[in-house]
Amino acid sequence: MTPITKSLYLQFLRCQNAFHLIRDGVVQKPSTASFGGYLEWGDFLTLCKSQFPNTPTVEKSQNRDESFEESASYLNQNISHFGAQLRYQNFVCSVELLEYEKERDGWILWDFRPIGSIKQDILRSFFFYKKIAEGMGLRVIGFKLIRIQTKFVYTGGPILPEEYLLIEDITSRMESEFGTREEEWNSFLENEKETKDKPVPFSFLDRKPSCRSLKSCLSPSHCAPGRENAKEIFEYRDSSELAKQWFASGYNSYESVPDTELTPIQKIQKEAHLTGRVHFDNLKLSEYLANVTKSVAFLDFESINPYLPIYPETKPFQHIPYLYSLHIWNRETDTLMHKTYLHEDVASDPRKHVLFHLQNDLPRDITIFSFNDFFEKLIIQETTNVFPEYLEFWDSVKSMFIDLALPFKKLWIYHPGQNGKASLKEILPCFSNESHIGLTIREGQDANYQYLRLIKKQVTAEEKKRVLEDLIAYCKLDSYGLYLIYRMLQEKLSVI
Secondary structure, three states, X not given: OOOEOHHHHHHHHHOHHHHHHHHOOOOXXXXXXXXXXXXXXXXXXXXXXXXXXXXXXXXXXXXXXXXXXXXXXXXXXXXXXEEEEEEEOOEEEEEEEEEEEOOOOEEEEEEEOOOOOOOHHHHHHHHHHHHHHHHOOOOEEEEEXXXXXXXXXXXXXXXOHHHHEEEEEOHHHHHHOHHHHHHHHHHXXXXXXXXXXXXXXXXXXXXXXXXXXXXXXXXXXXXXXXXXXXXXHHHOOOOHHHHHHHHHOOOOOOOOOOHHHOOHHHHHHHHXXXXXXXXXXXXXXXXXXXXXXXXXXXXXXXXXOOOOOOOOOEOOOOOEEEEEEEEEEEOOOOEEEEEEEEOOOOOOOOHHHHHHHHHHHOOOOOEEEEOOOHHHHHHHHHHHHHOHHHHHHHHHHHHHEEEOOHHHHOOOEEOHHHOOOOOHHHHHHHHOOOOXXXXXXXXXXXXHHHHHHHHOOOOOHHHHHHHHHHHHHHHHHHHHHHHHHHHHHHHHHHHO
16 A cells, blocks of 8 residues: 555645645645745755754665664664654654753654745644654654744855754644644544455545645546636636535636625626726726826746755845846837846845836836835835835835836726736736747746755856846736836727
């Protein structure tokens, strides 16, 4: 039988169908790896391990039986060790640290997580470890977690573990939730017993717990036969739970859902899809663009947000800008100018350089459009906190920002081709001939990862040149896309 790992158990608690589909090999396990995470994990792990000097490690081996045997040897001798490999019946897990406490003759389970807050899956993971450890006859006496101190401010030099790491004893919290965790565990065991050697009746309508929405379903053809012919109802905005009910009621298209069950926004969607026409709220958009200057700017930043701070006066997960693209359009002369800055010296802090060039490139008293402008404004504000010489620049531009995502979130404008989505990558092809599909880098997370690779020297000189070009191309299309969308809005307003 396929061993039950922690990730499989957590998958069961999220969706029973997905658990069985993965375990039976019907679908592949979804990837949980984040862009760039492994680039920092080794350094984070080293910091965590530094808190336990002279503690041996069970290294991961292709022959997992060898790892189980090595861990078993440490357990028999009551020796604390990293990477503990536990196996009980058909359950297996790897624990970051098993610490033996001689005074109480018991074991403390440790987990190391590069996160800023405790999430439910961490508590569920600890309980899974506990069940396997106790099944092996180990006496579990505590649960401890090492995570990131989000208030930590890096001042330069080596990161001091005692300042960066937050070590928490969560034993009391675990014990207070044992009832809930035990119910989840018993539900899992009961399901295992019921489905042993039997076909599993996949249906997201009948089984609980189940996915809240089929949008993220691993295999709709198993869980919801007919879903492929009813995808439209799952594209309605703000409809995750409603769409499930609609599907159960036999609705399978925009048209089939009665207006009485739709919100005002969903009614706009429905009409646009049935008529094939773009919805355009002339009044709202006229008010929205009423105070736009004659010349306008379109700004997009790319950033990294490492959990191990790299530059002085930064915090974990803080966004650090290294690239911007700026398009400036003069309406009177109908001329478009492009400015960009990419910080190629990856060994140095890019923030001051980014603001220096942006201050020179961005005209004063000009409307600045960004997509979800909170991000761009936050980057400038946080940078000026460290480099106060740019405070005057920030004060002069912060009131000039306008969020170009707002009309699409509010559905003041809606194109049937958006299919309920409101991201720039979904919107741009609907209103122009441009698309991110042909780019090597197509999303912000990948851009973040690629620049981190440069910092970590994970590329050759030739590859570095290509990555820098790809980053510029990606950022340039984002700001150019904003220009195209704005021109479209202006043209529509002029003919209505």
